[in-house]
Structures are given as structure tokens and as C-alpha cells.
Amino acid sequence: MADGSHNQKKSSAVLSAAETEANKRRTKTYIDKWAVMATMRDSADPFDASALDATQAVVELNPDAYTVWNYRRRILTHLFATSHSDEKDRVLLAKQDLKLLEKLIRIHPKSYWLWVHRRWVLENMSSPDWDRELLISQMMLDLDARNFHGWSYRRSVLKSAGRLQDLAEIEYTNAKIRQNFSNYSAWHYRSRLIPSVTGEDFEQRDSIIQKDFETVRNAIYTEPADQSAWLYQRWLLGQKPSNLIVEWAIAEHASDAKFIVIVCFNAPVSMNPSKVILSDAKYRIERTATNSPIMPSHVVSFSIIAPQADTPLKLEICLKPDCFNLPTSNSQLEEISLSFDGTRSAMRVEGTITTQSNAQTDNTLQMNQYQPLEIWERELASIRELAEFEPESKWPWMALVHCLKELGGENNVREAISVCDTLERLDPDRKNYYRDTISDFHWNQTLDKLTNPSTSESIGIPPMPWKLTRIPTPHLLPPILTILNLANHALTDIPVFPCLRELNVDNNLIQIVRRLDMMPLLQRLSIKKNMLKSLRGLEGGKGLKEVWVSENDSVVEQVDVERVLIHY
Amino acid sequence: MSDNRLLTDLHVSYIQGLDKKKESFEYWAGEHLRLNGVYWGLTSLHLLKHESALDSNEVIEYVLACRHSNGAFGGHTGHDAHLLYTLSAVQILCTLDALDRIDRDQTAKYVASLQQPDGSFAGDEYSEIDTRFSYCALSCLSLLGKLQAPFVDISKAVTFIHSCKNFDGGYGSVPGAESHSGQIFCCVGALAIVVFIFIVPKHEKTTNDTARAPQLSQNRLDLVETDRLAWWLAERQLKNGGLNGRPEKLEDVCYSWWVLSCLSILDRIHWINREKLVQFILNAQDTDTGGIADRPGDVSDVFHTLFGIAGLSLLGYPGLEPVDPRYCMPVKVLQRLGIPDQP
Numbered sequence: 001m002a003d004g005s006h007n008q009k010k011s012s013a014v015l016s017a018a019e020t021e022a023n024k025r026r027t028k029t030y031i032d033k034w035a036v037m038a039t040m041r042d043s044a045d046p047f048d049a050s051a052l053d054a055t056q057a058v059v060e061l062n063p064d065a066y067t068v069w070n071y072r073r074r075i076l077t078h079l080f081a082t083s084h085s086d087e088k089d090r091v092l093l094a095k096q097d098l099k100l101l102e103k104l105i106r107i108h109p110k111s112y113w114l115w116v117h118r119r120w121v122l123e124n125m126s127s128p129d130w131d132r133e134l135l136i137s138q139m140m141l142d143l144d145a146r147n148f149h150g151w152s153y154r155r156s157v158l159k160s161a162g163r164l165q166d167l168a169e170i171e172y173t174n175a176k177i178r179q180n181f182s183n184y185s186a187w188h189y190r191s192r193l194i195p196s197v198t199g200e201d202f203e204q205r206d207s208i209i210q211k212d213f214e215t216v217r218n219a220i221y222t223e224p225a226d227q228s229a230w231l232y233q234r235w236l237l238g239q240k241p242s243n244l245i246v247e248w249a250i251a252e253h254a255s256d257a258k259f260i261v262i263v264c265f266n267a268p269v270s271m272n273p274s275k276v277i278l279s280d281a282k283y284r285i286e287r288t289a290t291n292s293p294i295m296p297s298h299v300v301s302f303s304i305i306a307p308q309a310d311t312p313l314k315l316e317i318c319l320k321p322d323c324f325n326l327p328t329s330n331s332q333l334e335e336i337s338l339s340f341d342g343t344r345s346a347m348r349v350e351g352t353i354t355t356q357s358n359a360q361t362d363n364t365l366q367m368n369q370y371q372p373l374e375i376w377e378r379e380l381a382s383i384r385e386l387a388e389f390e391p392e393s394k395w396p397w398m399a400l401v402h403c404l405k406e407l408g409g410e411n412n413v414r415e416a417i418s419v420c421d422t423l424e425r426l427d428p429d430r431k432n433y434y435r436d437t438i439s440d441f442h443w444n445q446t447l448d449k450l451t452n453p454s455t456s457e458s459i460g461i462p463p464m465p466w467k468l469t470r471i472p473t474p475h476l477l478p479p480i481l482t483i484l485n486l487a488n489h490a491l492t493d494i495p496v497f498p499c500l501r502e503l504n505v506d507n508n509l510i511q512i513v514r515r516l517d518m519m520p521l522l523q524r525l526s527i528k529k530n531m532l533k534s535l536r537g538l539e540g541g542k543g544l545k546e547v548w549v550s551e552n553d554s555v556v557e558q559v560d561v562e563r564v565l566i567h568y
Numbered sequence: 569m570s571d572n573r574l575l576t577d578l579h580v581s582y583i584q585g586l587d588k589k590k591e592s593f594e595y596w597a598g599e600h601l602r603l604n605g606v607y608w609g610l611t612s613l614h615l616l617k618h619e620s621a622l623d624s625n626e627v628i629e630y631v632l633a634c635r636h637s638n639g640a641f642g643g644h645t646g647h648d649a650h651l652l653y654t655l656s657a658v659q660i661l662c663t664l665d666a667l668d669r670i671d672r673d674q675t676a677k678y679v680a681s682l683q684q685p686d687g688s689f690a691g692d693e694y695s696e697i698d699t700r701f702s703y704c705a706l707s708c709l710s711l712l713g714k715l716q717a718p719f720v721d722i723s724k725a726v727t728f729i730h731s732c733k734n735f736d737g738g739y740g741s742v743p744g745a746e747s748h749s750g751q752i753f754c755c756v757g758a759l760a761i762v763v764f765i766f767i768v769p770k771h772e773k774t775t776n777d778t779a780r781a782p783q784l785s786q787n788r789l790d791l792v793e794t795d796r797l798a799w800w801l802a803e804r805q806l807k808n809g810g811l812n813g814r815p816e817k818l819e820d821v822c823y824s825w826w827v828l829s830c831l832s833i834l835d836r837i838h839w840i841n842r843e844k845l846v847q848f849i850l851n852a853q854d855t856d857t858g859g860i861a862d863r864p865g866d867v868s869d870v871f872h873t874l875f876g877i878a879g880l881s882l883l884g885y886p887g888l889e890p891v892d893p894r895y896c897m898p899v900k901v902l903q904r905l906g907i908p909d910q911p
Contacts, residue, residue: 005594006820008867010854027593034596038646062597067648073694116696146817148746155744184815188746191735227803227815235735268790296790325723325788429841430802436839492838 026061033057034065041071047078056100063104063111072097073120080124087126097121102136109140115149119156130161145176146185165197170208174215181219187232195369209369212236217382224386224393234402237379238370242266244324247298249317249338250345250479250499252521254543256309258286260520261317262301262498263338264475270325273302279316282307298475299498301520312342345479376403394426401437410445417441432469435490440472447476461486471495482521494527505530506548513537516544528552535559535566572850574880575858576887579873580618582858583609586870602644603634607656608874614663614898615877615889628666631657639674650692651682655704658711663901667712676714679705687724688742698741699732703754707895710761710907722762726788729755737797749804749813749826752797756830759788760894760910789833798836801827809844810863820862821852821872824879829893832882833910842883849876 015023037054040046055072058065076093084093101118108114122128134157140150158164170193176186190212198205213236219229247264254260276285286303306313319336380403387396397419404416417438424434442464449462467490477484479499486495487506494505496515502524510530516522517540524546532552538544538561548567558568586609589595598605606627613621634641634657640649641657654675661667682690682705689701702725709715715722731743732755738747739755763786804811804827810819811827824845831837851864852872859868860876878896881888890899894910903909 005867005869006862010861010865010867023593024591027591027596030593030596062600064597065600066650067600067642067646070648070692070694112696116694119696120694146814148741148748152741152745155742182816185746188734188736189744192744231736231800231815270786270788270790296786296788325726325786429805429807429844430839433799433802433839493835 030058030061033061037068037071046071047075047082049083051075059100059104063108063114066113066116069113069117073117076121076124091125094121094125105136105140109144109147110149112149115153118153122160128160130157130163133157134161141176145180145183148185151185151189165199167197169193170197177215177219181223182226182228184228184231187228191232191235205369209236209371213375213379220395221386224390224395227395230395230399233379233399236371237376237403237406240370244269246336246338247476248345248479251304251313251340252344252499253313254303257306257311259304259306259313260301261304262299262479262520263319264299264479264498266298268296268298269300270296271300271319271323272325273300273323275320275323276302277318277320278304279318280314283313283315295515295518297496297518298473299496299518301498301518313340314342315340373407376406379403380407392426394423397423397426405441413441413445435469436472438466439468439470442466443468443471443473447473450478450481471497474498487526494525497522514540516541535561538564538566572847574850574877574885574887575853575855576616576618578855578858579853579860579877580613580616580621580858582854582868583612583870583873584621600643600647601653603631603641603653603656603660604643605870606630607659608870610660610663611897612870612874612877614901615874615881615891617887617889624664624666627660628664628669631660632669635670638678639671639676640678648692649678651679651689651701651704651708652691654679655708658708659895659897662711662905663897665904667905672712672714676709676712676719679708679712680714680719683720683725687721687726687728689725699729699739699751699754699758700741702729703758706758706761710763711895711905713905715762726759726762726791729758730791733791733793736800737793738800746814747800749801749811749823749830752801752830753826756789756792756797756833757894759791760833762788763908792834794834794836798831798834798839801831801834802836802839805840805845809841809846809848811840811845818863819848821849821860821879822862822875824849825875825882825896828879828882829896832893837882846880846883846885849879852876 033054037058040048040051040054052072052075055068055075058068059072076097079093080090084090098118098121101114101121104111105114105118122133134154137150137154137157140147140153144150155164158166158169163169170190173186173190173193176183177190194205194208194212198208212232216229216233216236219226220233245266247266249261249263251259251261273285278285284305286305304313317338317340319338321335380400383396383399383403387393387400390396401416401419401423404412404419420434420438420441424431427434446461446464461484467488468486469490469492471486471491474495474497477497477499482500483502484497484500485504486508487504489505489508491505491508491510494503494510494513494515496518497503498519499521500519501521503519503522504526506526507529510527511533513527513532513535514537516525516537519541521543522541523543525541525544526548528548529551530553532549534557535549536559538547538559541564544561544564546565546567550568559566586605610622610627613619630645631641633645634643634647634653636642636649638649640651641654642649643653647653658667658675661669682692682701684690684695684697688697688699689705690697691701691704705720706715706722706725709720714720729739732739732741732745732751734740734747736747738749738752740746740748741751745751803815804813804823806812806819808819810821811823812819813823813826828837828840828845831839848864849860852861852866852868853859853876854861854868857868859870860873861868862872874896877888878891881891882893891897892899892902892910895902895907899909
């Protein structure tokens with residue numbers, strides 16, 4: 001990324017007369033050397049023995065002259081095939097380049113092109129000395145422990161040497177971390193190394209992980225303000241693995257023979273409804289053209305046309321793996337079937353799809369160890385102690401929220417909310433992050449209370465001691481609810497509730513109308529007393545009949561949207 | 569120290585003067601990325617609403633002079649072809665509405681030829697693999713209107729990007745590499761650009777135009793762990809308002825773009841302190857010569873000038889042309905090309 005000048009102080013940029021003169025001379029030399037190189041390159045005999053010298057003269061002045069490195073590679077390829085085809089001669093030539101590169105890399109450790117050429121030279125040797133290359137990467141990382149070229153080079157060398165899963169790397173990163181706890185590069189590397197080195201040996205993995213918990217504890221007690229170890233601690237604690245499942249599915253009668261089917265997944269999906277299979281050939285999936293891309297979301301909707309009007313939908317819908325655009329071809333896939341018996345909700349939802357959406361494609365890297373709850377409790381206790389000891393440091397509080405959220409329960413959530421208040425005070429630059437987090441807690445608590453809704457379609461969200469700034473999981477609202485009042489909060493966006501027919505978001509902070517295409521059943525929307533400047537986006541709501549938009553910041557320009565009655 | 573307002577006129581004259589520093593060694597040593605420089609300068613001028621400060625015809629002729637017979641572009645006349653410069657060339661031609669001056673199919677074929685069996689892209693025939701090149705390729709094909717088979721295997725390209733995802737939700741240059749905001753921009757930007765278009769199966773096609781139209785299109789942001797990544801990105805803001813690219817590193821104006829554009833794509837710009845970042849960028853302006861530096865007190869350059877201005881545009885700084893976070897180009901250029909808005 002580094003293509004501009006970095007870290008050059010303005011005071012040092014004012015050149016003395018002598019320096020200006022030297023710069024001029026350097027410029028002239030460079031132009032001359034380039035001309036010599038270019039003349040040779042474009043001549044009838046571009047691979048003359050002296051051509052190597054001509055390229056070297058340019059790259060010594062400017063290591064980023066990639067065109068010259070390309071030319072040098074062509075010369076070398078030619079020499080390897082002709083005068084230097086002998087193994088001994090090839091090695092001699094290659095070593096000459098490696099030596100040149102070593103010199104240049106010391107001066108310009110962040111030049112991409114130098115590392116590219118070095119790899120190319122090694123790839124063209126029959127038996128490269130990978131140990132020596134590891135030493136070079138080590139030397140680079142001794143000079144700058146965060147140089148990502150150095151780390152990338154190290155991994156590429158190990159890969160070429162077939163030693164990516166070398167236990168010695170665990171020790172190497174350990175040593176780097178002991179030198180400086182703040183080495184996020186090394187902590188990161190461990191997150192990739194540990195699963196790949198230990199493979200199926202879970203005992204060995206756990207012993208490394210438990211030791212790492214201790215190292216992290218040392219690091220965060222030594223320097224609680226340093227984020228490196230705190231971030232790594234989250235990796236150690238792990239993430240719950242999850243397969244793709246259907247949360248719920250409904251079929252809503254739209255008109256005549258048309259039903260809108262809405263399927264909600266536990267993760268955002270990219271899905272192709274045209275590949276959905278219906279058990280009864282008399283039904284078909286309606287194609288509707290759309291010109292705007294929609295966000296992949298938790299919810300997918302499509303229309304089904306029944307063989308005749310006003311008959312209930314009774315069929316099985318099968319979602320085969322090829323309906324989904326999954327990131328890998330080697331995902332283990334089953335299929336999901338939804339069966340409708342004529343009522344609104346799907347009666348039966350079966351099957352899961354194992355995705356790797358939270359994991360890596362390489363099987364050995366995807367292992368995502370999730371620590372048992374007692375480990376979370378143990379870490380929580382230790383973090384709480386540190387937070388009380390260092391009340392003005394935000395990172396212990398951050399980690400505390402992370403653990404409390406995972407452990408759940410009313411008391412933990414209450415404590416997490418109050419810690420977020422503390423965090424907002426300690427770290428006002430990110431106050432909106434903490435406010436969103438608090439909103440998430442309140443919303444999830446509300447959802448918990450709604451898990452067994454009565455048959456009533458409209459349930460007001462119980463009063464809350466907090467103005468919601470966002471709704472993290474609108475798709476989890478039980479689909480039986482079709483009318484919702486979210487007036488008087490602090491929402492900046494219209495939350496996408498896929499099954500609602502009526503939504504009231506009066507007196508919020510909404511500036512634009514968008515993503516109504518993801519609420520296909522919405523008929524009535526009240527969006528009074530917000531900060532709307534335009535009604536662009538209303539046309540996205542295909543089922544919309546009535547909208548209220550009065551008392552917005554600036555008077556909203558009147559628009560005509562077909563079928564929609566707008567109250568200004 | 570600088571005035572706390574954007575010094576538009578000074579930046580315009582700074583960019584106009586860039587081609588006149590022929591005595592300095594840096595001018596010549598930077599020759600290999602001159603085409604990038606033209607993109608950075610031209611885009612800055614367009615965002616500053618000074619579109620005519622450079623002679624468009626001269627710029628177009630220069631870009632065409634960097635073109636190779638295979639449709640690819642080099643960093644300067646007489647320099648070899650590379651994906652990095654091919655993207656810049658296409659971006660410039662789009663901005664100047666001159667895409668009809670090249671054979672789009674030929675350039676798209678060159679870009680596609682760099683895709684590897686695992687879906688990744690090489691920068692040129694010497695096969696350096698990096699998610700930077702995935703971004704360059706996908707952005708370029710999208711601008712050319714060729715983001716589709718047979719030019720490219722989108723599914724594999726997406727799979728490769730996904731394999732570069734790390735535990736912190738960020739992305740590195742290759743699988744296993746550490747998360748870095750620049751690479752994260754490349755990966756998130758690419759996932760936001762790739763749009764799946766579902767075409768009606770052949771046997772179902774009718775004469776009806778609607779039925780033949782693309783059925784549904786989606787980007788691939790479903791693969792991004794939005795809150796995890798956006799929080800990590802928000803933690804890039806330091807006390808002085810500037811953003812760094814990785815934990816425990818120094819702030820730098822170019823991350824105003826790499827970090828901010830991702831936060832914008834992920835709808836989480838409000839998670840950082842916008843006002844402090846605006847002040848940090850403004851303080852990095854060079855009040856004598858114009859241009860913006862990597863941080864206050866340093867020498868300015870055209871690379872940081874663009875990313876500072878583009879950052880200010882995303883932050884809603886008054887008087888600037890809106891910028892698209894996925895392409896780092898003026899929104900109106902993409903609208904003219906018919907590229908759908910960020911949903």
C-alpha cells in the first residue's frame with residue numbers, strides 16, 4: 001500500500017545547496033543508467049552478458065523499477081537455458097542475485113518488488129537453501145518485528161520447504177512475543193499456526209492454548225492498554241461454530257394464486273431462488289426482475305404461483321446446496337426441506353447446511369476451538385480483577401463485556417450494560433459503538449420475552465429504559481407478529497423486519513428510506529418526525545399502501561409512488 | 569501548522585505542478601507508477617470539483633501511450649504491463665468518459681488471464697499473488713462491464729478472498745497473512761463489487777423482456793463478519809484522531825481511506841469520531857506547497873492527497889463531490905457507467 005512518501009519530515013525536506021546539487025547529479029546518473037538499460041533491452045541482442053550489469057545499475061538506484069526486474073528475469077531465463085545451463089553455473093548466477101537482493105532489502109525492507117524477485121530466483125534454483133532464507137526472514141523480523149513483508153516471506157519459505165506445520169514455528173512466535181508483548185503479527189500468526197500444527201491432536205492443542213491463556217494474562221497485566229494480547233484472547237476463547245439452519249419460514253397469501261415465501265436463516269446468505277425445488281410440479285416459482293443489487297441477508301423471499309387462485313399452499317420446498325453461493329466447494333452439504341400444509345407457517349423444517357462461512361477453506365486451519373463455559377468463567381474472574389485494579393483502562397472492561405455477553409443471563413447482561421456506560425465515558429471517540437452494543441442487549445432481552453407470543457398479531461415492545469440506536473436481529477422477531485411500534489427511539493435506519501405488515505418508527509433519527517425491498521409484506525409505514533430529506537427508496541416497498549411522513553427535518557419533496565398513499 | 573479548513577486552491581495548484589518537478593530524483597524514481605499518480609491526482613481534482621484543472625485530452629493521450637498491444641497498461645510509457653496500472657488506466661478513462669478509446673474486451677481478457685486456478689489473481693506474468701490484485705481485477709472488470717463468465721470465475725475469486733480471512737474478521741494479502749487495513753479494503757471492496765447475477769435458465773426464457781432480465785443480484789458481503797470487523801476497524805482510531813492500519817502502529821492519512829471506506833461499506837462510520845478524523849486530515853495539509861502528507865508535519869504527496877480528500881468526502885466534509893467507497897471514484901462517474909449504487 002505504501003506508494004506515497006511515508007514518514008518524511010518536512011523540516012528535513014528543505015535541501016541545502018550542496019544537497020540540491022547532489023540530488024541533481026543523482027537524477028542525471030539515473031536517467032543515463034536507465035537509457036543504457038533501455039537501449040540494450042530494445043536492441044537486437046538484449047541478452048548480452050553485460051545486460052545484467054545494466055539492469056543492476058538501475059535497480060540499485062531504484063529498487064521499485066519493476067520493468068527492469070522483469071527484464072533481468074528474462075535475461076536470467078535466457079542464460080539459464082544457454083550459456084549457464086550447467087547446474088554449477090546456474091547456482092552461481094542465482095547466488096549473485098540473492099546477494100544483490102540481500103543488500104537492497106536491508107536498505108528498502110518494504111519494497112514489494114525485491115521480495116517478488118527473490119522468490120522468483122529461489123523458485124528457479126533446483127535446491128534452494130531454505131534454512132538460509134529462514135535466517136534472512138529472521139534477520140528482517142529482528143530489525144522490525146512487525147514488517148509484514150518479513151512475515152509473509154517467512155510463511156512463503158516455510159511453504160516452499162514443506163514446513164508450514166513445523167512445531168518450531170510455535171516456539172519462534174513464542175520467542176517473538178516474549179521479546180515484545182505488543183507484537184500483534186506474532187499473536188496473529190499463532191492463531192493460524194496452532195490449529196494447523198496440532199491438527200487432530202486436541203490434547204496437544206489444548207495444552208498450547210492453556211499456556212497461551214497464561215501468556216496473555218502476563219501481557220495484559222504488564223500493559224493493559226496494549227490491544228494485541230486482548231484481541232488474541234478473543235481468539236483463544238473461540239467462537240461457537242454454527243451451521244446454516246432455517247430459523248423459520250412462512251408463506252403469505254399475496255393475491256389470487258400468488259404466495260410470498262419468506263425463509264429466515266441464522267446467518268446472511270447469498271441464495272439463488274431459481275434453483276429452489278418444489279415437490280409439486282403444478283406450482284412454480286415466479287421470476288421477478290430486479291435492477292438493484294440487494295444486500296445478502298438472513299432472509300430470502302420469493303413468490304410461488306399456485307395452480308389456481310385461492311387454494312392454500314400445500315407443498316414441500318427443497319433447498320439444495322446449489323441454491324446457495326457458498327464460499328467453498330468442499331463444504332459438507334445436506335439439503336433443507338420446508339413443508340407447508342396450508343397454514344401460514346411452515347410446519348416442518350428439516351436439515352442443515354454445514355458451511356464454512358466463519359472458517360477458512362483449508363480444513364486444518366478452520367478448527368475453531370470454542371472454550372467450555374468454565375474457561376470463560378475463569379477468564380471473566382481474572383479480567384474483572386484487573387478491571388477493578390485498572391479502572392481507567394478500557395481494555396479490561398471491553399473484555400469483560402465480551403465474556404458477560406457470551407455467558408448471558410439477566411445479571412450478566414445488566415452488568416454488561418453498566419460496563420458499556422463506563423466504556424462510553426472512558427472512550428468517548430467510540431461512543432456510538434457502545435450505544436449500539438447496549439441497544440443490542442436491550443433488544444435481545446425484549447426478544448427473549450417474546451419467544452412465546454400469544455396469538456395476538458400486535459404486541460407492543462414493552463417500555464425500555466433505553467432509546468434503541470439499532471436493531472441487531474430484526475429477522476428474529478417471531479413471524480407471527482405483524483404490527484410493531486418502535487416510535488420514540490434513536491434509530492438511524494429503518495430496521496428490516498421481514499414479516500411485518502405495519503411498522504411505526506415515528507420520532508427516530510432516520511435520514512433515508514432504504515431496503516424496503518427486503519420487507520415484501522409491509523403495507524403501512526409511519527415515519528413521522530424523523531430526519532428524512534428525500535423519499536427516494538419508497539418505491540422499493542412492493543406491497544406498500546400507505547405511508548406517513550409529516551414533521552420531518554426539512555419538508556420532504558412530494559413524490560408520486562404508484563399504489564402508495566402518502567400523508568405529508 | 570495548518571488552517572482548519574480544506575485548502576482547495578492550493579491542492580489544485582499542487583496537483584497541476586506535479587509534472588513540473590523534473591529536476592528531483594523522486595520524480596524519476598517514481599516514474600514506474602506515474603499512471604497511478606495520474607489517477608490519484610485526477611480523482612483528487614474531481615472530488616475537489618476542479619475537473620478541468622488538467623487537460624483531459626492530454627491525460628487520455630498519455631494513458632493510451634502506456635497501453636500495450638495486449639490491452640494491458642504499464643506504469644509509464646516504456647514500462648511493462650501490470651494489473652496495478654491497468655486498473656488506474658481504466659479508472660482514469662471512466663472518469664474522463666473515454667472508455668470507448670480502448671478495446672474493452674481485450675483489456676478484460678488480459679485481466680482475466682491473470683486469474684489462477686485457486687481463484688486468486690497475479691499482478692503480472694511473474695505470478696505474485698496478493699488480494700490487492702483480486703481487488704484490482706474485479707474492480708477493473710466491473711468498470712469495463714465485464715464482471716462475468718467467461719472473463720472471470722467470480723465464485724472462485726470470492727473463495728480465495730474468503731480464505732484470507734482472519735480471526736479478527738480482517739483480511740491479509742494471502743491465506744495466513746496478518747490483517748491489514750489496506751488489504752481489508754481490497755477484500756471488502758471486492759466482495760461489495762462482485763454482484764451475482766442470476767440468469768433465467770435457458771428453457772424458461774420467454775420473449776418477454778422482463779423474464780430475460782437478471783433475476784436477482786447480490787454482493788458477497790454475507791461473508792464478512794460485519795460487527796467483528798467493523799469494531800476492529802474502529803479501534804484503528806488513535807487519540808489524535810488519525811487511523812492506523814494495524815494494532816499498535818502509527819496513524820497515517822491513507823488509512824482515512826482504507827479503514828473509512830470499509831466502515832462505510834459496512835455501514836459503521838458512526839463507530840469512530842468523525843470530527844477528530846476530519847481535523848487530523850486537515851492538519852496533515854501542507855500549507856506552503858499544497859497537498860496532504862501521511863501525518864501532520866511531513867512532506868505531502870499525491871497519494872496521501874487523494875486518500876485525505878476522499879476520506880473527507882466520505883466524512884461529509886462540505887463542498888466535495890461524493891465518493892464511492894467501493895471504487896474510490898466519484899459517485900456520478902459510476903452512475904454514468906450504470907454501476908448500481910451501494911445498496
